[in-house]
Amino acid sequence: MQMPEPDARVLSRKAEIVARLREVLPADAVIDDEAETRAYECDALTAYRCPPLCAVLPASTEEVSAVLTICHEEGVPVVPRGSGTSLAGGALPTADSVILGVARMNEVLETDYENRFIRVQTGRTNLSVTGAVEEEDFFYAPDPSSQLACAIAGNIAMNSGGAHCLKYGVTTNNLLGVTMVLMDGTVIELGGAHLDPGGLDLLGLVCGSEGQLGVVTEATLRILRKPEGARPVLIAFNSNEVAGECVSDIIKAGVLPVAIEFMDRPCIVACEAFAKAGYPDCEALLIVEVEGSEAEIAEQLGLITQIARRHDPVELREAQDADEAGRIWLGRKSAFGAMGQINDYMCLDGTIPVSALPQVLRRISELSREIGLEVANVFHAGDGNMHPLILFNANQPGELEKCEALGAEILKLCVEVGGCLTGEHGVGIEKRDLMSVQYAPADLEAQMAVKDVFDPGWLLNPAKVFPLAVSEARRAVAAE
Ligand SMILES: Cc1cc2nc3c(=O)[nH]c(=O)nc-3n(C[C@H](O)[C@H](O)[C@H](O)COP(=O)(O)OP(=O)(O)OC[C@H]3O[C@@H](n4cnc5c(N)ncnc54)[C@H](O)[C@@H]3O)c2cc1C
Incomplete structure (x- = not known):
């Protein structure tokens, strides 16, 4: 992966x-020791690494503003960082950049149950937002599988989703307002505790902007009442394609489960070995969860199992109690960790129309055979958000490049069938050079014009999102 040449002027002024x-x-809160900065040299896309110039850990919006003011004056690039769980290399530093980590900013600032919102500093982890309100029977809906570790900051920057986003939507559907610091240190407020504040929807622009426009320090989030009950059913099949057809039929029938998750054999085997969830011996399995009152659950599950039976499942296992529900989810929730224990992998994130699932799964198997690397599939099937995991050996010369080539083919396939490059993990460095597969030059130009307004010097999160050659040219013009 090509990275830009570091700015020699910045490197030479490190001490100042x-x-x-x-x-x-x-x-x-300022880390410049070379060994200690190694902790920030990569995120969860560990194939690419580069220690930063230094790292800073501010504790408030005021401190973030002071840091950005200095970096702006000195012409130093800044890479915002939440918990560093990005699978797209979104928080990867460049050698001349300051990592600005918000991990110390994890306070709850306000909770309002009557008006259903919570205001937090953005270093707070996703799961601990729900942790702060669950005693009152509320929860925060977006639930990335990394929710124990990932921060609201990263969730906003990547517009993250999760298993239950089929029903509740992704971060943007649950975000009401933010406090954001611009690269020159200016603090701005977007949105608020109320619905749709009017004016231009800059909040919509910021959610999913991958640290390109500003550093988000505080967020107002929608919280919801916990549902009366929820129940998953596990449906096992002897073919990926048939499982894909079943997903497509469930969605077509108009039922709206809260989640439909898919796993194929390599993933099932790895999860069984890791979590011992009691998954059956099969080629593919779906976890479909519904929620509501007992009567609503029974009605929805009745319809879903009726559709599933038409596809001749090997097993249909409806959770009988909370314990069994927990076991059904256990394997899926530990899928990435389980795969990581046995192989290096690169996790893709293309999104496709649900009806194209069988066709795309078939083509991924063909591409995997042609290029000679195994692919394991685990993903949010209900909204067509695929996560093919390409398995490779990072120690074998040439395998990373083969993996990148296969990844590019799969993502191009997603675009070809009417989908897109990323559902929830963002573009980062991983997909930046594929952006022109999805966007025409004028589309990309419109996006870059937005960056010109918020970050005219192109100092925030360099070498991400836009094709490297294009963004470097823009940065050079800005520096003149
Ligand atoms: C095991 C595993 C499972 C995962 N499962 C899911 C899943 O189900 N769904 C999903 O959507 N993702 C998932 N992810 C990906 C990742 O967890 C998400 O992208 C998450 O939102 C990243 O949050 P973070 O705090 O770790 O951000 P980081 O990795 O630190 O940063 C991510 C991006 O956000 C930017 N950023 C960070 N802080 C700020 C800020 N304060 N202001 C502006 N920009 C900022 C960074 O510059 C970077 O571009 C998974 C990752 C792992 C490792």
């Missing part, structure tokens, strides 16, 4: 820049 940052932050 660090000294200025120490004037506005506590001593332990």
Whole structure:
């Protein structure tokens, strides 16, 4: 993966820049020791690494503003970072950049149950937002599988989703407002505690902007009442395509489960070995969850199992109690960890129309055979958000490049069938050079014009989202 040449002028001024940052932050919030900066050299896309110039850990919006003011004056690139779980290399530093981590900003600032919102600092982890309101029977809906670790900051930047987003929508559907600091240190407020504040929808623009427009420091999030009950059913099949057809039929029938998750054999085997969830011996399985009152659950599950039976399942297992429901989810929730234990992998994130699932799964198997790398599939099937995991050996020369080539083919396939490059993980560095497969030059130009307005010097999160050659040219013009 090509990265830009670091700015020699910034590298040569490291000591002065660090000294200025120490004037506005506590001593332990500026990390410039080379060994310690290694902790920030990559995110969850570990194939690509580069230690930053230094890392800073501010604790408030004011401190973030002070850091950005200095970096702006010094012409230093800044890479915002939440918990570093991005699978797209979104938080990968460049050698001349300051990593701005929001991990210390994890306070709950306000909770309003009557008006159903919570305001938090964005370093707070996703799961601990629900943790803060569950005693009152509320929850925060977007639930990335990384929710124990990932921060609301990263969720907003990537517009993250999760298993239950089929019903509740992704981050953008649950975000009401943000406080954001622009690259020159200016603090702005977008949205608020109310629905649709009027004016231009800049909040919509910021959600999913991958740290390109500003550093989000506080967020107002919609919280929801917990449903009366929920129940998953596990449906096992002897073919990926048939499982795909079943998903397509469930969606076509107009039932709206809260989640439809898909796993294929390589994934099932890895999860069984890792989590011992009791999954059957089969080629593919679906976990379909519905929620509501007992009567609503029974009605929806009745319809779903009726559709599933038409596809001749090997097993249909409806959870009988909370324990069994937990076991059904256990394997799926630990899927990435389970795969990581046995192989290096790269996790893709293309989205396709649900009706194209059988065709796309078939073509992925063909591509996997042609290029000679195994692919395991685990994904949010209900909304067509695929996560093919390409298995490779990072220690074998040439395998990473083969993996990148297969990944590119699969993502192009997603675009070809009417889908897109990314459903929830973002573009980052991983897909930046494929953006012209999805967007015409004028479309990309419109997106870059937005960046020109928010970050005219192109200092925020360099080398991400836009094809490298194009963004570097833009950065050079901005620097003149
Ligand atoms: C095991 C595993 C499972 C996962 N499952 C899912 C899943 O189900 N659904 C899903 O959507 N994703 C999933 N992910 C991907 C990842 O967890 C999400 O993208 C998450 O939102 C990243 O959050 P983070 O705090 O770790 O962000 P980081 O990785 O630190 O950063 C991600 C991006 O956000 C930007 N950013 C960070 N903080 C700020 C800020 N304050 N202001 C502006 N920009 C900022 C960064 O520059 C970067 O571009 C998974 C990852 C792993 C490792």
